[in-house]
Amino acid sequence: MIYLDNSATTKPYKEVLETYVTVSEQYFGNPSSLHSLGLEAEKVLTKSREVVAKLLGVQSKEVIFTSGGTEGNNLAIKGIALEHSSRGKHLITSVIEHASSYETFSELEKKGFEVTYLPVNQSGHISIEELKRALRSDTVLVSLIHVNNETGAAQPIEEIGKVLKEYPKVFFHVDHVQGITKVPVHLKNNHIDLCTISGHKFHGVKGTGALYVREGITLSPMLHGGVQEARFRAGTENVPGMAALAKALRMSTDKAQERKDHLIQLQQKAVNGLQEIDGVVVNSGIGDRHAPHIVNFSIPGAKPEVIIQALSHQQVYVSTKSACSSKLSSPSRILMEMGLGNKRAESAIRISFSYDTKNEEIEAFIKVMKKEVPKLLQVMR
Ligand SMILES: Cc1ncc(COP(=O)(O)O)c(C=O)c1O
Incomplete structure (x- = not known):
């Protein structure tokens, strides 16, 4: 898992x-x-x-x-x-x-x-x-x-x-x-x-x-x-x-004291991997003005539930928006307020780490994404 x-x-x-x-x-x-x-x-x-x-x-x-x-x-x-x-x-x-x-x-x-x-x-x-x-x-x-x-x-x-x-x-x-x-x-x-x-x-x-x-x-x-x-x-x-x-x-x-830089490394790895995938746009930033445990990205035009289910079948668990609003089908209020537009706000996915998340888990996630996103885009076209 x-x-x-x-x-x-x-x-x-x-x-x-x-x-x-x-x-x-x-x-x-x-x-x-x-x-x-x-x-x-x-x-x-x-x-x-x-x-x-x-x-x-x-x-x-x-x-x-x-x-x-x-x-x-x-x-x-x-x-x-x-x-x-x-x-x-x-x-x-x-x-x-x-x-x-x-x-x-x-x-x-x-x-x-x-x-x-x-x-x-x-x-x-x-x-x-x-x-x-x-x-x-x-x-x-x-x-x-x-x-x-x-x-x-x-x-x-x-x-x-x-x-x-x-x-x-x-x-x-x-x-x-x-x-x-x-x-x-x-x-x-x-x-x-x-x-x-x-x-x-x-x-x-x-x-x-x-x-x-x-x-x-x-x-x-x-x-x-x-x-x-x-x-x-x-x-x-x-x-x-x-x-x-x-x-x-x-x-x-x-x-947090022992593993200060661990989350930053995971975040950088996830962002780098996601940026290599056609059709994926990263919505969140990295650096001093962002927390190191969250990455938000969109697959504009796609329904995020579809990718979440595809990942879930492979025991990879991620989220749309926040947990408490993920059952609402409306676009993310937060991304809309940031001016990222309807398409990105509707298709947003969040991944979030703990100090126990492993490098290999991010690599495996990116691998699954590289397999699933092209399939999803093909169905959409
Ligand atoms: C920023 C923020 N504030 C408040 C809450 C609500 O916390 P709780 O789930 O403990 O009620 C959450 C939960 O996701 C949160 O992310």
Whole structure:
């Protein structure tokens, strides 16, 4: 099997699953219970929070555990907008956000908020000048995706942070779901107030994640009830899931240190190979302004499902667009916003790597593509 869909989800590490099972069996108490089983479970939760906080370079009390990226983005965006609406109702984001942010902003527009959607250029980047122009006295939030999940384009978080430092009343939220462990971002040095991560994108288990909320910031909770997670997120905590999240983050961070250049090499190899195939156009870039684990390409005029099925028959797994929108037949919103046109946006395919992807797997993928694409083009003609 050649799995090249790591931006959709990653395979959990064996050690992560072992942690999940051990904690589920041995620390099954409710962390809110006052007896010793409850206290032991609470200790595991506290330790997991400390590990995640240390790896993110923040304080433990600034880590709110969630069920993943969608919840983190909803909590950050709605949480800030609703809590601070008396200060202003203007919000800034971009046209290339993940659906979990984009649709949240659409909902807020229906509730009377005004949203500025920053456009992107052909490489998928916003303009700092346009961001500066968009900021107003009633702006309360700038929320941006760091690494785009379809193209890998990485927004210049440091430069954006520098701009926002001059606007201390504007909260800055970063959707770091695709960036974490692939494109490092220093949360404290870059004026970031809130940051979303999701465990299943770095070999954790599904339904786990965290939202960094800078000390002192208040949010309107999405779930009301108990006092868990600093009252920002009521509900009995997913103790085994959070222990697994901490383990996965530690293991993936170590891997990133050891194998820094590996993803860059895989990406270069994939792009070189794809560029040799007639009928294939590469949509994503490489280099400093792009994450190293994503390559996006099109076969203009072709239906991407056909190539995906052909590859799948040979146990090569790739994606159209993002996993959550891949069942929609519309062209990629992201590629359309980049101005790449309908034909490329309709036929886009994404491959995405993990630190465990092997060179030989990319070679095998290119070999299959060289066999399948001409067949596909022949049928189309
Ligand atoms: C950039 C980005 N943000 C948010 C999400 C949502 O994360 P989750 O699947 O954990 O809800 C994803 C998932 O693909 C993503 O790629």
